[in-house]
Amino acid sequence: MKLAILAVGHKPPAWVAQGCAEYIKRMPRELPLAIVEVKPESRGSKTREQLLAAEKTRLRAALQGYGRVVVLDERGDDLPTRQLAQRLAGWMRAGAATAFVIGGADGIDDELKRQADETIRLSSLTLPHALARLLLCEQLYRAISVVRQHPYHREG
Known part of the structure; x- marks a missing residue:
């Protein structure tokens, strides 16, 4: 099974790329993680709906080959670490390649959100896309x- 983060946006700062590269390197061989950058639509005089529609088209093209789509959204399920681990274990048993979608500055098209298999959030706080x-x-x-019961995660 493979994992991918599809992120609408421009190249992130070097410190973000380095941090992501470190965690990608740590992932087990049987669960590779990749980041796929999806070009944001140039703003110009376009409406928010036009921007999201163009980005939706690019995201759909990038989603080819992924059997499970998980959208990150502020209104998604709030998962503690153990619950995320349980979901990941279930996804691994099911075996479908999984894509996590991080939208651009204007978010993600509502239709794409509705079609996702799951919607989760990382935080109740507003986070910059690179972070x-x-x-x-x-x-x-x-x-x-x-x-894997590795000691990286410690609960008190």
Whole structure:
């Protein structure tokens, strides 16, 4: 099974790319993680709906080959680490490649959100998109560490 983070946006700052690369490197061979950058639509005089529709088209193209789509959204399920680990274990048993979608500055098209298999949130706080990428990489590594009973995750 493979995991991917599809992130609408421009190249992140070097510190974000380095942090993501570190967690990607730590992932087990049987659960590779990749980040796929999806080009945001140029703003110009376009409406929010036009921007989201163009990005939806690009996201759909990038989602080809993924059997499960998990959208990150502020109104998604709030999962503690152990619950994310349980979901990850279930996804691994099911075997379908899983894509996590992080929208651009204007979010994600509502139709794409409705069609997703799941919707989760990383935080109740508003996060910059680059930081959301890094946080998701770390949380996926943490979740697989819990699944494998590795001591990376410590609960008090």
